[in-house]
Amino acid sequence: MTEECIENPERIDVNADLIKARNETNLKELIHPNEGNNSTLLILNQKIDIPRSLFYKIWKLHDLKVCADGAANRLYDYLNDNETIRVKYLPDYIIGDLDSLSDKVFNYYKKNRVIIIKQTTQYSTDFTKCVNLISLHFNSPKFHALISNEDNCQPNHGIELEKGIHTLYNNMTKSLVFSEVTPISLLALGGIGGRFDQTVHSITQLYTLSKSASYFKLCYMTPTDLIFLIKKNGTLIEYDPRFRNSCIGNCGLLPIGEATVIKETRGLKWDIKNWPTSIVDGRVSSSNRFVGQKCCFIDTEHDIVLNVEIFVDKLIDFL
Ligand SMILES: Nc1ncnc2c1ncn2[C@@H]1O[C@H](COP(=O)(O)OP(=O)(O)OP(=O)(O)O)[C@@H](O)[C@H]1O
Numbered sequence: 138m139t140e141e142c143i144e145n146p147e148r149i150d151v152n153a154d155l156i157k158a159r160n161e162t163n164l165k166e167l168i169h170p171n172e173g174n175n176s177t178l179l180i181l182n183q184k185i186d187i188p189r190s191l192f193y194k195i196w197k198l199h200d201l202k203v204c205a206d207g208a209a210n211r212l213y214d215y216l217n218d219n220e221t222i223r224v225k226y227l228p229d230y231i232i233g234d235l236d237s238l239s240d241k242v243f244n245y246y247k248k249n250r251v252i253i254i255k256q257t258t259q260y261s262t263d264f265t266k267c268v269n270l271i272s273l274h275f276n277s278p279k280f281h282a283l284i285s286n287e288d289n290c291q292p293n294h295g296i297e298l299e300k301g302i303h304t305l306y307n308n309m310t311k312s313l314v315f316s317e318v319t320p321i322s323l324l325a326l327g328g329i330g331g332r333f334d335q336t337v338h339s340i341t342q343l344y345t346l347s348k349s350a351s352y353f354k355l356c357y358m359t360p361t362d363l364i365f366l367i368k369k370n371g372t373l374i375e376y377d378p379r380f381r382n383s384c385i386g387n388c389g390l391l392p393i394g395e396a397t398v399i400k401e402t403r404g405l406k407w408d409i410k411n412w413p414t415s416i417v418d419g420r421v422s423s424s425n426r427f428v429g430q431k432c433c434f435i436d437t438e439h440d441i442v443l444n445v446e447i448f449v450d451k452l453i454d455f456l
């Protein structure tokens with residue numbers, strides 16, 4: 138089939154009712170999770186660089202807050218105004234090999250009863266440790282009992298120091314029926330745009346979670362973008378037109394994991410059909426944008442990464 142590309146006007150009607158989409162994503166829900174989902178704000182070890190009002194709001198919108206190791210330093214520094222504020226924004230967990238967590242910050246959060254779990258393995262990243270922990274938190278009563286046992290005087294909350302969290306996770310997944318697991322909206326701050334190996338690792342997690350723990354809906358938020366995975370075989374992306382107009386800019390369909398064919402898009406400024414896309418061949422749809430009034434549709438042969446430009450100063454008005 139021959140490829141096609143058409144240039145649309147700035148706004149067009151895309152009738153969602155006529156589209157048979159296997160998957161649906163609401164743009165706002167990536168930041169403001171659906172009430173029915175479990176939700177987590179994951180803070181990674183990069184300077185927190187979004188407006189304070191937005192950070193506070195996002196914090197309140199998520200059930201669970203987790204810091205990956207040195208991310209706790211970033212949180213501590215971000216809330217540098219006064220102690221009254223800092224003590225209101227305590228994460229539920231800090232986990233990692235604890236090589237980047239400063240003594241001052243460790244002691245502060247320990248004193249304030251944050252659960253700090255050390256995991257020394259150098260065969261997984263602190264990011265992966267966080268993800269296993271989050272899944273255990275929501276899905277394992279056994280883990281919950283261990284952690285919330287006030288009488289637990291064992292070191293490291295009874296979790297084996299090297300890779301106990303991975304062992305607990307692997308054991309839990311043996312009896313976990315994925316289709317019955319409540320979805321977990323996972324919004325990650327940091328992880329993209331700093332060190333390049335860490336950034337690429339973060340991208341691998343989009344694919345890995347989609348394959349091995351698909352109940353996670355992972356989205357990265359940076360000062361300029363939301364970055365998430367569009368599942369193959371048709372995804373409808375919905376948004377409030379006012380939200381789109383104020384908070385959303387360009388987008389890119391990025392076949393980072395593997396080359397694919399974009400079978401069809403509806404509602405992009407440059408809509409395409411049967412369009413091969415590949416990093417190796419230097420062919421990606423970048424600097425595109427949503428022109429569907431309320432939604433757009435993307436249908437690809439393989440999962441593909443989507444970045445959506447956001448205007449962080451405007452987001453707060455819509456959350
Ligand atoms: N410069 C960075 N850019 C992007 N993401 C980062 C960066 N530094 C850390 N992260 C993210 O934050 C997490 C926790 O950070 P931490 O400093 O503990 O990293 P780490 O796992 O010890 O890695 P390394 O030992 O390679 O520095 C990492 O697993 C990664 O996901």
Ligand SMILES: Cc1ncc(C[n+]2csc(CCO)c2C)c(N)n1
Pocket residue numbers: 234258259260261262263
């Ligand atoms: C092939 C291979 N490459 C790199 C590492 C190193 N490594 C991977 S994750 C991690 C933890 C970072 O906190 C470290 C040090 C390894 N183990 N195996």
